[in-house]
Amino acid sequence: MRDASGGGDGIDDVTGRHSDHGGTSLDPRALEKARSRLRNIDKAIRELDAGGTFEAFTDAWFSFLTAYKSIYTALEQGAKVSPQSRQWFGSKSSERRADELLQYLYQARNDEEHGLENATKAVPGRATLEIVVPDSLQIDLSNVVFDGNTARLPNGDMAKVIENIPPHVILIPVQDRGRNEYRPPTAHLGKSIQDASPLGVARLAQSYMVRMAYEAEQLIAGDNRASADHKEE
Structure with missing residues (x-):
């Protein structure tokens, strides 16, 4: 264990190895790891935004959840x-425990690790068109070309688009080891979530984790300022 004065090299209480962080308020190695995980989060979000297959999306989502929880573990x-x-x-x-978004993501990572279900679900697209269709006409919607509020049918006719929702991915409820359920978040830090998609939720979490890492940095910076003031005395 570290000597009572906290000065000089000591034994790290976490790893049992010698360390040189002395009497700092936060082990600087934790901040470095948190910064690394923030880079992982940024990469995962870019992959989520890129689209692609559902398999690629779930891989990126898992990478995001892993990096997200790792920041908590390191700090x-x-x-x-x-x-x-x-x-x-x-x-x-x-x-985190009191916030819908932060707690959902934390438990989603645990569920991904210990459970068998994914925390995301692919939803097929759907479209509603306003058209006049003769009884003899069969329409294969996969051959319909959408352009804003209009759609070109396979026979060349134009139709009005009432609704067009492309295929997308949604979050689904997750469970902890005690089988307690955590539903997809609707609020974060006291505000309603406007974009509750996995990508929207990930971006909100990224902003929060950046601020959290900044607070950790300020703990270390405060130690450095205190040390400088002491030397001047």
């Missing part, structure tokens, strides 16, 4: 070096 371990950082991370954990 939790890094916060064990001081009462100040433990208190900070405790507040972040409480905020």
Whole structure:
């Protein structure tokens, strides 16, 4: 264990290895790992936005969930070096448990890891057209060309588009090990979610995790400022 003064090289309380983070409020290695996972999140979101097959989408979603939870894991371990950082991370954990979006994603990662179901579901597209169709005309919608509010039928006629929803992916309820269910989020930080798609939810989480990493950085920066002030004295 680290000596009571907290000075000099000590034994890391998390890994049992010697470390040189001294008496800092947060182990800097945790911040570096969090930054790495933020890069993973950014890459996963770009892959989610790229479209492609449902299989590719679910792979990117899993990568996003893994990086998301890994940030919590890294900062939790890094916060064990001081009462100040433990208190900070405790507040972040409480905020996660109380927030629909943050808690859903956290449990979705656990469900993906320990369960057999995916946290996403592919929904087929559908279209509603306003057309006059002779009894003898058969329409194969796969051959209909949509252009905004109009659609060109296979026989060349034009029709008005009442509704056109392309194929898309939605979030579905997940469960924890105690079989408690967590439904897809509708709110985040006290505000209604306007885009509840997996991509929309991932972008909101990305913004939150960037701010969380910034707060962790400020803990370390505060230590550095305090150390500089002490030297000046």
